[in-house]
Amino acid sequence: MKRRAWLTLSAVLVGGGGIITYAVASPSDGPSDAGRAKRPVKVYDLTLKSPASGKRELPRTETEQFSMLGVSWTDAEKRLQGTAQVRTRSIGTGEWSGWQDLEANVDPLEDPEAREEARGATEPIWVGPSDGVQVQVVHKDGSTSALPKGLEVSLVDPGVVTKAETQAEPVAYEPAAFAAETSPAATGSPSDSASPSASPSESVPPSESVSPSASASTSTSASATASPSPTVPTAPPSTVPKPSIVSRAGWGANESMSPDPSNYNAGVKTVFVHHTVDSNSYSCADSAALVRGIYAYHVNTNHWNDIGYNFFVDKCGTIFEGRKGGVDLPVTGAHTYGWNSQSAGIAVLGTYTDAGVSTAAQTAVARLAAWKLGQYGIDPSGSTQMTAPVILIDPEKPDTPDNRVVLTNYFGAKYFAGQQYTFKAVSGHRDGYNTQCPGNSLYAQLPAIRTMASGPVQGLKVTSVSGATASGTTYYTKGAITAKWSTTTPGSLIKRFELLVDGKVAATASGTATSAAATLALGNHTVAVRAVHQSGKAVTTTAQNFVAETTAPTFSTTPNLALATGTVSTTSVPVSLRWKAADNAALQSVKQLVPTATTFGPTTTSVARTAKPGTATTWSMAAYDVAGNSRTASAAYTPVILQETSAVRSGSWTSRSSTSYLGGKSYSSGSKGASLTWTFTGRSASWVVSRASTSGQAYVYVDGVKVSTVDLKSSTVKYRQAIWTKTWSGSAKHTVKIVVVGTSGRPTITTDGLVYIK
Structure with a gap:
C-alpha cells in the first residue's frame, strides 16, 4: 500500500507576539466540484508552515469548496498547548466569518498500535459551504513555545452522495495541492490522510476481551445485523x-x-x-x-x-x-x-x-x-x-x-x-x-x-372531557364521553394509552394519541387514563366520578307571567317571569328561549321583564341538567289595559287630561268613600296611578275583600305607576275595587286604570 507525501505550495506569512500564525496551501487549479449535482466526499490535507519572523499579517487563502475542517498534528500523544482558531469565507455570501475556536481536548488513545499510526487532532467544526480559510494558534500563556510537528488543516467537502455511489468503486481523495506517490519507506511525511486503510483509533485494552469481526466486506450495508458466528455476537x-x-x-x-x-x-x-x-x-x-x-x-x-x-x-x-x-x-x-x-x-x-x-x-x-x-x-x-x-x-x-x-x-x-x-x-x-x-x-x-x-410517562393529566360536564367533583353524561389528556413525555416513547372505566380497559389508543372515547352504561362510574411507557411502566390519573343518566329535568312551575310594579305605557307593561325546574341528578341551567334568549343558573326562578299590552306573547323556557338532558315548557300571555272609564264609579270623580296619562286621561277624587270597580277574567292585576307629594291614600278590595291600603304619596311626580299588584294561581273572574280614604291634608288620589293578564 502506498502513502501520499503532500507537497505544499505556500509558506508561513506571520508570527510572533504570543500568536503563531499559519497560512495554508492553496488547492490545485483543477476543475472545481462546486456546482456539480453529485460529487464524492473529499478531504484536502494542507500542511501548515511556521511563520517568518517579524511578520504579523494574517493571510486569507482561497481553496476548493469545503464545509468542515479541523487541525491535526503528527503525534497523537502530543497535546496542543494552545487554541487553534479558524475563519472561513462563505461561498454563498463571500463574507469571512469571525474567528472560531477548535476544541482540542480530544480523548487520547488506548491501544499502543493505534498511538503509533494515529494523529493528534482537534474536533472538526462545520462551517457550511466555504472556499477560503485562515488558521492561527494562540498560546494560552502568550508564549511562542514549540507546537506539535506536522501541523495540518484538513478541509472536508462532504460532497453529494447517492446510494449508487456508496456501492461504487473506492473514491480517490485528492489533496488541495498535488501528491507524489511513494513507497511507505520513502518518506516519513505525517500527512497520510488519503490512505484508504488506517489503523484502529482505539483498540480494547489488554484487560478487556473482545473479538474482531470475521468479515469486513464493503458491499454489505453496515447497518444490517451480522450473522451470528464465533466472532460476531448475536x-x-x-x-x-x-x-x-x-x-x-x-x-x-x-x-x-x-x-x-x-x-x-x-x-x-x-x-x-x-x-x-x-x-x-x-x-x-x-x-x-x-x-x-x-x-x-x-x-x-x-x-x-x-x-x-x-x-x-x-x-x-x-x-x-x-x-x-x-x-x-x-x-x-x-x-x-x-x-x-x-x-x-x-x-x-x-x-x-x-x-x-x-x-x-x-x-x-x-x-x-x-x-x-x-x-x-x-x-x-x-x-x-x-x-x-x-x-x-x-x-x-x-x-x-x-x-x-x-x-x-x-x-x-x-x-x-x-x-x-x-x-x-x-x-x-x-x-x-x-x-x-x-x-x-x-x-x-x-x-x-x-x-x-x-419511564414512567411524565406529566400525565386529563385536560378535558367532552360529552360530560363536571359539577363539583362529579361528571355527568348521557353516556358517550371522550377524554382528552396531555403528557410531558413525547409520544414516541409511549407504548399506549388506556381509558379505564371502573378500573377496566374500555378503550386503547396509540402512544401519540391525545384522546379516547367510551360509552358509559347508566349509573355511577369511575373513569381514569393510564399511560404505558415503552418500558412497560404505567402511570394512571386519579379516577374521576361519573354519573351516566338520561332523565330530563322537569318544570314544577311552567313559565308564569305576573304583573309587576313599575312604569306602564301603551307599549310596555312591567312583568315578572317565574318558573321552577328540578332534576333527578343535577340541574345545570334554565334558558329563556323566547321572546328573548337568556341563560340562568339552576337556582334562579324569576326575572323582571316587560310585555306588550294587547298582544299575545309566547314565553318558552328550557331546563338542562349537567348530563345534557333537557326539557322545554312554554305558555302564552296577553296583558290588557283597562282605562278608568271602564270602571264602575261611585262618589265624586273628576276627569283630567294630559299626555302623561295612559290614553291621555285620568280620574281624580278627594271625596272620602268614592270608589272605582273593575271586573275582568285573568290571572294577575296591577293598579296604575299618578303620584305626587300631595297624593292621598286608597283602600284596595279584591273580590269584595279589603286586601291593602295604598299610599300614593311620592316626593317626586310620577305618572303611570303600577303601584299595587295581585297574582292568582290560575285565570278566573275577579273584581278590584279602589276606595278613597280621604287622608287628612292630602285626600286626593289620581287613578290611571287597571292592567290584567289573560
Missing part, C-alpha cells in the same frame, strides 16, 4: 422498540475508507452522550453531510479505522448509524477514553455548552439509549458497574501499578485500573474523561433524558 432482543435509524448507506458512507473488521464488546453497560462541537446553525437537510464529514475526518485526518461514535442524532431528532458493525450489536466505538469496551457512544450534532438540545433531539437520544440498554436489561434511569481498564503509560515497559494510566474525569474523580466504578446508565462524556463534552447545557438535560428513556 444481537439480543430489546425490552423496548427500536427507533428508526438512518443506515451508513443511507447517509452515504464510503465503506472502502474503513476496511478493517469491526470489534465487538461483550455487551453495553452504559451509553455515553456527546456533542460534536459543530455549529448549531446547520440545516437538518445537511445532517447526512455532517456525518460524512466527521467520518472522513476521523479516518483521513485522525487516522482512525472508522468513525468514532456509534450513533449520531441531529437537532431534528434523526438518528444516524455511526461506526459499522451492526446497530443492534455491541460495536466497540472510539468515543470515551477507557470505557469504550463497555459502552456505546451517542453524539448529538452541534455544540451544547450554552444552549440545550431540542426536544426532538432529547427524545431521539432517549429512545436510542432505551433501546440499546434494553438489549442488556439495563434501566436507563439506573446505574451500572464498569471496570476501569488497564492502559499502560509506556507499552514497552511491564505492567506495573506505576506504569498504569489513572483515568480522571471532568469532576476530578479518579478511576484506577481493575477497580469497579458506578456510572449512570446514561452518562455524559465528562463522567468518564476530563472533557467538557457534552457541554454544560446538554449535560444538564441528561436527567430528563434518563426519565424519558426509562
Whole structure:
C-alpha cells in the first residue's frame, strides 16, 4: 500500500507576539466540484508552515469548496498547548466569518498500535459551504513555545452522495495541492490522510476481551445485523422498540475508507452522550453531510479505522448509524477514553455548552439509549458497574501499578485500573474523561433524558372531557364521553394509552394519541387514563366520578307571567317571569328561549321583564341538567289595559287630561268613600296611578275583600305607576275595587286604570 507525501505550495506569512500564525496551501487549479449535482466526499490535507519572523499579517487563502475542517498534528500523544482558531469565507455570501475556536481536548488513545499510526487532532467544526480559510494558534500563556510537528488543516467537502455511489468503486481523495506517490519507506511525511486503510483509533485494552469481526466486506450495508458466528455476537432482543435509524448507506458512507473488521464488546453497560462541537446553525437537510464529514475526518485526518461514535442524532431528532458493525450489536466505538469496551457512544450534532438540545433531539437520544440498554436489561434511569481498564503509560515497559494510566474525569474523580466504578446508565462524556463534552447545557438535560428513556410517562393529566360536564367533583353524561389528556413525555416513547372505566380497559389508543372515547352504561362510574411507557411502566390519573343518566329535568312551575310594579305605557307593561325546574341528578341551567334568549343558573326562578299590552306573547323556557338532558315548557300571555272609564264609579270623580296619562286621561277624587270597580277574567292585576307629594291614600278590595291600603304619596311626580299588584294561581273572574280614604291634608288620589293578564 502506498502513502501520499503532500507537497505544499505556500509558506508561513506571520508570527510572533504570543500568536503563531499559519497560512495554508492553496488547492490545485483543477476543475472545481462546486456546482456539480453529485460529487464524492473529499478531504484536502494542507500542511501548515511556521511563520517568518517579524511578520504579523494574517493571510486569507482561497481553496476548493469545503464545509468542515479541523487541525491535526503528527503525534497523537502530543497535546496542543494552545487554541487553534479558524475563519472561513462563505461561498454563498463571500463574507469571512469571525474567528472560531477548535476544541482540542480530544480523548487520547488506548491501544499502543493505534498511538503509533494515529494523529493528534482537534474536533472538526462545520462551517457550511466555504472556499477560503485562515488558521492561527494562540498560546494560552502568550508564549511562542514549540507546537506539535506536522501541523495540518484538513478541509472536508462532504460532497453529494447517492446510494449508487456508496456501492461504487473506492473514491480517490485528492489533496488541495498535488501528491507524489511513494513507497511507505520513502518518506516519513505525517500527512497520510488519503490512505484508504488506517489503523484502529482505539483498540480494547489488554484487560478487556473482545473479538474482531470475521468479515469486513464493503458491499454489505453496515447497518444490517451480522450473522451470528464465533466472532460476531448475536444481537439480543430489546425490552423496548427500536427507533428508526438512518443506515451508513443511507447517509452515504464510503465503506472502502474503513476496511478493517469491526470489534465487538461483550455487551453495553452504559451509553455515553456527546456533542460534536459543530455549529448549531446547520440545516437538518445537511445532517447526512455532517456525518460524512466527521467520518472522513476521523479516518483521513485522525487516522482512525472508522468513525468514532456509534450513533449520531441531529437537532431534528434523526438518528444516524455511526461506526459499522451492526446497530443492534455491541460495536466497540472510539468515543470515551477507557470505557469504550463497555459502552456505546451517542453524539448529538452541534455544540451544547450554552444552549440545550431540542426536544426532538432529547427524545431521539432517549429512545436510542432505551433501546440499546434494553438489549442488556439495563434501566436507563439506573446505574451500572464498569471496570476501569488497564492502559499502560509506556507499552514497552511491564505492567506495573506505576506504569498504569489513572483515568480522571471532568469532576476530578479518579478511576484506577481493575477497580469497579458506578456510572449512570446514561452518562455524559465528562463522567468518564476530563472533557467538557457534552457541554454544560446538554449535560444538564441528561436527567430528563434518563426519565424519558426509562419511564414512567411524565406529566400525565386529563385536560378535558367532552360529552360530560363536571359539577363539583362529579361528571355527568348521557353516556358517550371522550377524554382528552396531555403528557410531558413525547409520544414516541409511549407504548399506549388506556381509558379505564371502573378500573377496566374500555378503550386503547396509540402512544401519540391525545384522546379516547367510551360509552358509559347508566349509573355511577369511575373513569381514569393510564399511560404505558415503552418500558412497560404505567402511570394512571386519579379516577374521576361519573354519573351516566338520561332523565330530563322537569318544570314544577311552567313559565308564569305576573304583573309587576313599575312604569306602564301603551307599549310596555312591567312583568315578572317565574318558573321552577328540578332534576333527578343535577340541574345545570334554565334558558329563556323566547321572546328573548337568556341563560340562568339552576337556582334562579324569576326575572323582571316587560310585555306588550294587547298582544299575545309566547314565553318558552328550557331546563338542562349537567348530563345534557333537557326539557322545554312554554305558555302564552296577553296583558290588557283597562282605562278608568271602564270602571264602575261611585262618589265624586273628576276627569283630567294630559299626555302623561295612559290614553291621555285620568280620574281624580278627594271625596272620602268614592270608589272605582273593575271586573275582568285573568290571572294577575296591577293598579296604575299618578303620584305626587300631595297624593292621598286608597283602600284596595279584591273580590269584595279589603286586601291593602295604598299610599300614593311620592316626593317626586310620577305618572303611570303600577303601584299595587295581585297574582292568582290560575285565570278566573275577579273584581278590584279602589276606595278613597280621604287622608287628612292630602285626600286626593289620581287613578290611571287597571292592567290584567289573560
